Amino acid sequence: MSWLRNNQQWIVWTLRLLVGATFIVSGLSKTIDLWGFIYKIEEYLRVWGMMQPRSLVLMAAMCISGGEFLLGMMTLVGAYRRSAPLLLLVMMAVMLPLTAWIMMANPVKDCGCFGDFWVMSNTMTFVKNLIITLALILLLMLNRNVRGLYGPYIQWLPAFLTVLYAIVVGQWGYNVQPLIDFRSFPVGSSLRPSADSSEQEEEEDMAVKFRWIYERNGERRAFSDEELGEVDDSWTFVERELESGDAGTDNSTQFIVREDGLDVTEEIIPAEGREVIVVVPEGQRLDVSYTYALNEIQQYVDARGGTMIGLLGTQEDLLDHWRELMMADYPLYAADQTMLKELARGAMALVYLEDGKIQWKRNMFLIDAEWFSDPKRADVLAELKYDGPALFWWLTAFYLGLMGLLAILDGTGQLLKWRKQAKKAAQKRNN
Numbered sequence: 001m002s003w004l005r006n007n008q009q010w011i012v013w014t015l016r017l018l019v020g021a022t023f024i025v026s027g028l029s030k031t032i033d034l035w036g037f038i039y040k041i042e043e044y045l046r047v048w049g050m051m052q053p054r055s056l057v058l059m060a061a062m063c064i065s066g067g068e069f070l071l072g073m074m075t076l077v078g079a080y081r082r083s084a085p086l087l088l089l090v091m092m093a094v095m096l097p098l099t100a101w102i103m104m105a106n107p108v109k110d111c112g113c114f115g116d117f118w119v120m121s122n123t124m125t126f127v128k129n130l131i132i133t134l135a136l137i138l139l140l141m142l143n144r145n146v147r148g149l150y151g152p153y154i155q156w157l158p159a160f161l162t163v164l165y166a167i168v169v170g171q172w173g174y175n176v177q178p179l180i181d182f183r184s185f186p187v188g189s190s191l192r193p194s195a196d197s198s199e200q201e202e203e204e205d206m207a208v209k210f211r212w213i214y215e216r217n218g219e220r221r222a223f224s225d226e227e228l229g230e231v232d233d234s235w236t237f238v239e240r241e242l243e244s245g246d247a248g249t250d251n252s253t254q255f256i257v258r259e260d261g262l263d264v265t266e267e268i269i270p271a272e273g274r275e276v277i278v279v280v281p282e283g284q285r286l287d288v289s290y291t292y293a294l295n296e297i298q299q300y301v302d303a304r305g306g307t308m309i310g311l312l313g314t315q316e317d318l319l320d321h322w323r324e325l326m327m328a329d330y331p332l333y334a335a336d337q338t339m340l341k342e343l344a345r346g347a348m349a350l351v352y353l354e355d356g357k358i359q360w361k362r363n364m365f366l367i368d369a370e371w372f373s374d375p376k377r378a379d380v381l382a383e384l385k386y387d388g389p390a391l392f393w394w395l396t397a398f399y400l401g402l403m404g405l406l407a408i409l410d411g412t413g414q415l416l417k418w419r420k421q422a423k424k425a426a427q428k429r430n431n
Helices: 004-006 008-032 034-048 053-079 083-105 122-145 156-175 193-206 290-301 316-326 336-342 368-374 387-430
Strands: 209-216 219-223 236-245 275-278 309-312 333-334 350-352 358-365
Touching: 008 034, 008 053, 008 083, 008 122, 008 156, 034 053, 034 193, 034 333, 053 083, 053 156, 083 122, 122 156, 156 387, 275 290, 290 309, 290 316, 290 368, 309 336, 316 333
Parallel strands: 275 309, 309 333
Antiparallel strands: 209 219, 209 236, 275 350, 350 358
């Protein structure tokens, strides 16, 4: 115990860095991509047979991811020295048995602790949570004895800045697209298959087979490629599983669109020119209120020599039904829901290509049809492009700069207060 007391300062700060950084990365990776976290929560709910309205799932995703990031940052800087580790310990009281069950039962491929940023095995996730829990217990015992970067009267300010930062990053990711794309099709990547990938795909098509897992009324069923025609809109897509063959060792998803069993990817993604892709990952969640806006966009694109297509996460035999609902004059294709969720986040999104390469992605929620009929706008499609990673790092630098400024001001105030007290004590001794 004497060794513990003598080395208390560096032990506490080491624990703060270890625990705080873990929860910061976990919370921020999910905050950046709220849609990905929503899909993961719904995956858990399907396993438990507890499907909930997406609005409730969104609220849960925001609270969990934001709470992890806030408590992780407060732990890292030594603010709320008793309540922050205590609340994290309460969180781990839920997460530790949950990840133990996931490790043993393997109901999901990964827990989603770090979103798509870092995919860990279920066993590694449990071990990580066990170490973090033990570290939190020790930190809870020692944390109050070591001062943090902020005094108790000012620590609400860094907490407020942290919440504000998380809201901005999270809402941008939910309403526009994630500022940093950890998925298979980031901005700048090409959707056209290369010659090498086409040859490789032809070779692998003979060996690789998938099972498509769907659910209806609590019943799960696996369909083969040949049986997908039996799936109607009453079934909800769950996941795709590898049945046989080798689909590669990486976690990337190939962009493949098939029509009548044939790969038409190269035909629908032009090597030159502009193209707008309407992405609807879940056909059952199609919002027909955007029909007018989509028609305006199509006219705009057609007038400039471009093309427009729609990719829906549904079955091919239902495309005529969706075409009537959307009043679409542009081609519609059925595609794998998992691939579409990787391509763009949101119930309905636009992906803009030039020469087959992704220039930007946008949730349809923030697309105004009047932009495309405004004569003052020279090139709407080009104007909608933005640099997500640059914006993320700018926001992060601004946030950390304010956090650092608060720490300096608080530290300076504490130093002046200490000097004033020392001066008074010296005067008393002299008197």
